[in-house]
Amino acid sequence: MTGGYAGKLLRVDLSAGECRTTPLPDESVLREYIGGIGLGMWIILNETPEGLNATDPEAPFLMMTGPLTGTAAPSSSNLAIVSLNYDTPFAVATGHSHGYWAAYLKHAGYDGVVVTGRAEKPVYLWIDDDKVEIRDAANVWGQNTRDTERLIKRELGDEENISVACIGPAGEAMLHGASVKNDRNHGAHKGSVGAVMGSKLLKAVAVRGTGVVPLADRKTFVDVTETWQDAITAERGPGEGTDGVGALLKDGGVTRLYSYIGEESMVGCKNLTDPEWGQGYADRFVEAAANDWAVTPKESYNCTIACAYDATINTGKFAGFTASMCGGGENIEGAAAMVGIEDAGEALALTDYFDSMGIDSSVGGALMGMAFELYNRQLLSSKDTGGLDLTWGNFDAAMTLLDQMCTGEGFGGEVLAKGLKESARILGPAAEACVIHIRGGGINMHDWRPAxxxxxxxxxxxxxxxxxxxxxxxxxxxxxxxxxxxxxxxxxxxxxxxxxxxxxxxxxxxxxxxxxxxxxxxKGVMEYSTQAMALATGWEDFxxxxxxxxxxxxxxxxxxxxxxxxxxxxxxxxxxxxxxxxxxxxxxxxxxxxxxxxxxxxxxxxxxxxxxxxxxxxxxxxxxxxxxxxx
CATH class of the missing domain: 1.10.599.10 (Aldehyde Ferredoxin Oxidoreductase Protein, subunit A, domain 3)
Structure with missing residues (x-):
C-alpha cells in the first residue's frame, strides 16, 4: 500500500448492525483526491443515491483522515467529517475537528469510517485497533458531550489512550448547528454534522490505536516536517507578510489576540448591531484572561500551537469553574457577545455550555441574537417568549433558551429550534430582515463587513x-x-x-x-506540504x-x-x-x-x-x- 495510508476504510451499517472493512480506492483515485474532505467528497459523489436528504438513513456519514494524519507532520490531527449538508440541502458538509481522535483512528489502521443506516436504539461505536463493536449507548443518551466522553472512557476502562467523538443533546434533537465534539476542546460544526450523526442514533465513536503510519521515506519526512514546524512560528522579515495564524494563536488562542478583532470592528455582537460595544467586549475578555483566569493551553496531536485552552475562573460567581475552549473567537462571540453578555466570566461559562450541549454557537448565537434584538426593539414581548426577559446581557435567559432548543419546549424549542431561516419566517418580516445566515447556515461568527x-x-x-x-x-x-x-x-x-x-x-x-x-x-508551507506528501507516499514528482x-x-x-x-x-x-x-x-x-x-x-x-x-x-x-x- 502507498505510504501515508492505512489502506482501508471501516464501513458500518447501523441498520444491519454490521461492520466490515474495504480497501481504499486504487492509487490513481488517491492521487487525485488524497484524503480528508477530498476522498470523503469522492465517496459522497459516487455512493450517495440521488434525492437523499442529509438525515435519511441511507445518507452516508464519514469520519475521514488524510495521508499526513497521525504522522510527524505539524498538527497532523485533522478529523474531516463529510456528509450531506443539513443546513444547505444542495451542498456537501465538511466539518473539521482536531485533538487526538483522527490520529488514533489512523493508528488503529483505518483511513476513515463510513457510516450508513440508522440504529434501532442509541448506540456507540468502539474501535480498538482491529476490534470493532457496536455497543449500547443507553447510559449516555441524553448526556452532554463532556459527560459522554468521561462515561464511555470509564466504561471501556482506559481514560488515557482513548479518544471519543460524540454528540450532545443538540445532536440527539437534530438541531441545526449541532456539532460533533471530541477531546473536550474540539468539535466539527459546519453543515450541522452533529444532527446527521444524531439522525443515525449514533451517540459516539470511541477509538484507541497502537499502530504506526507507514511512510515511504521516514527519515527525510521527519527532517522536512521539523523545518515546517519551525516555520509556523518563525518571525517574518520586511516584505515577507504577517505572521501565520499558528503563530498568532499559539498558547491559548484568542486569549492574547482578541483585542485585534475588537479594534477592527469584527466582533460579532448584539446581532451585528454595535461594533463599538464589541471592542469593549474583546478588551474585557483579554483583560480577564490575563488577570482573572488561569489559562492552560491544550495541544492536539503533534501540535506545538496549542490554540485550544482550558480557563479556570478565579473571581466572581463562577470562581473555580473551568471552561474547555477551542482556540478561535467565533465561539465566544456566537454564544455570548451575540446576546450582549457583559461579564467575561459569564461569557466563558455560556460558551462552555454551548459546547457541552453540542451546538455550534455561530448558529445558536445567531438564533438567540435575532430573538434578543427583536425583544430589545420591542418587536417581541415577554408574552411571545413565554415569559423570558431577553434584554441584552441576560445570561439566565440565554441558558434557558439553549435548554429549550434541545428539549423542544418553550419559545426556544417551538421557534428557535427550527433553524435560522425557518425560525425567522415564523417570527415575521422583521426577523427575516435581521437574521444572520448564508443559505440557511451560520457564518463563522465574526462581523465580516469590515473584511x-x-x-x-x-x-x-x-x-x-x-x-x-x-x-x-x-x-x-x-x-x-x-x-x-x-x-x-x-x-x-x-x-x-x-x-x-x-x-x-x-x-x-x-x-x-x-x-x-x-x-x-x-511562509514556505506549500513546499513543506508537497515535500511531506512526496516523502510519505513515495510519489517523488509531487x-x-x-x-x-x-x-x-x-x-x-x-x-x-x-x-x-x-x-x-x-x-x-x-x-x-x-x-x-x-x-x-x-x-x-x-x-x-x-x-x-x-x-x-x-x-x-x-x-x-x-x-x-x-x-x-x-x-x-x-x-x-x-x-x-x-x-
Missing part, C-alpha cells in the same frame, strides 16, 4: 457557509501565493482572485489531515502545481455535488440582509459590499472557469480538473 474578501469567501464557500477562501483582508497574508500585504478592506479590485486562490490552497490542505492553523499564512490542481478539483467537486443536488444561480445570493447592511459605526461605517456583490461573484466565477449565467463549471473546466461527465 470584504472574507465575507465574499463565506458567501461562495462550496460546503455551505464556512472558512474556505478567506482572501487576505484579515488575520494573515499568504506569501506562498504572492500575497505579502493585507488587502485594502473596502476595495473591490483583486478580492475575487484572492478568494479563489486562497480557497484552492485551503482545500488542498484540507485533504492532507493537518490543522489549517499549521498552514494558513505560513509538486506545487499538482497540489494546487487538487485544491482546484476540490472546489469544483463541491460545486458539482451542489449542481447535482439542485443548486440554482440565485442560491449564490441567498445572504441575509444584515450582512449586506452598512454599519453606522466602526471601521466599516457607511460601507457595504452589496452594490458590488454580483460583479465580485461573477469575477470569482471567471477565475474558477464557471459560467456566469448558471454558476456551473464549464465543460472545459470540468475536463481540465478531471471531473468530465460528472454533471
Amino acid at each position: 470584504w474578501s472574507v465575507l465574499l469567501g463565506q458567501i461562495v464557500a462550496g460546503a455551505g457557509v464556512c472558512w474556505q477562501g478567506p482572501g487576505v483582508d484579515a488575520w494573515t497574508t499568504e506569501p506562498d501565493l504572492g500575497y505579502t500585504e493585507f488587502g485594502t478592506p473596502f476595495e473591490v479590485e483583486g478580492k475575487p482572485e484572492a478568494v479563489a486562490k486562497t480557497q484552492i490552497k485551503k482545500l488542498w490542505e484540507a485533504t492532507l489531515g493537518i490543522c489549517w492553523f499549521a498552514a494558513w499564512g505560513v 509538486d506545487f502545481d499538482e497540489a494546487m490542481a487538487i485544491g482546484e478539483r476540490m472546489v469544483n467537486l463541491q460545486r458539482v455535488i451542489a449542481v447535482k443536488r439542485g443548486f440554482k444561480p440565485e442560491d449564490e445570493f441567498d445572504v441575509s440582509d444584515r450582512l449586506l447592511e452598512a454599519p453606522t459605526v466602526g471601521k466599516a461605517a457607511g460601507k457595504t459590499i452589496k452594490p458590488h456583490l454580483k460583479a465580485m461573484v461573477h469575477e470569482y466565477y471567471d477565475h474558477m472557469g464557471w459560467d456566469k449565467a448558471t454558476g456551473r463549471p464549464t465543460a472545459d473546466t470540468l475536463a481540465r480538473v478531471g471531473l468530465a461527465g460528472t454533471i
